[in-house]
Amino acid sequence: MANSLISIQIIPKTKNGESVIPYVDEAIKIIDESGVKYEVHPLETTMEGELTVLMSVIEKMNERMIEIGSSNVISQVKILYQPSGITMDQLTEKYS
Secondary structure, three states: OOOEEEEEEEEEOOHHHOOOHHHHHHHHHHHHHHOOEEEEOOOOEEEEEOHHHHHHHHHHHHHHHHHOOOOOEEEEEEEEEOOOOOOHHHHHHHHO
């Protein structure tokens, strides 16, 4: 079972005020390619997995933003670390 949930909102600095949407799409692609379970929400994306793996995904997301032209990146991150195990479903089951 996963030991962490991480929600991330990535905010790349774009050239000349261009849209961040292509950058965000690229960040979500990095998550998708990682194979971790995730859910996209309007203001952030939540990932489920092992803490070290999820932190590595965040590192790759930030590096990719720079590769595609952002001069810097703000990553707003929320982490729930629970060594005994945690899933998104456990936190939201009463709302389903």
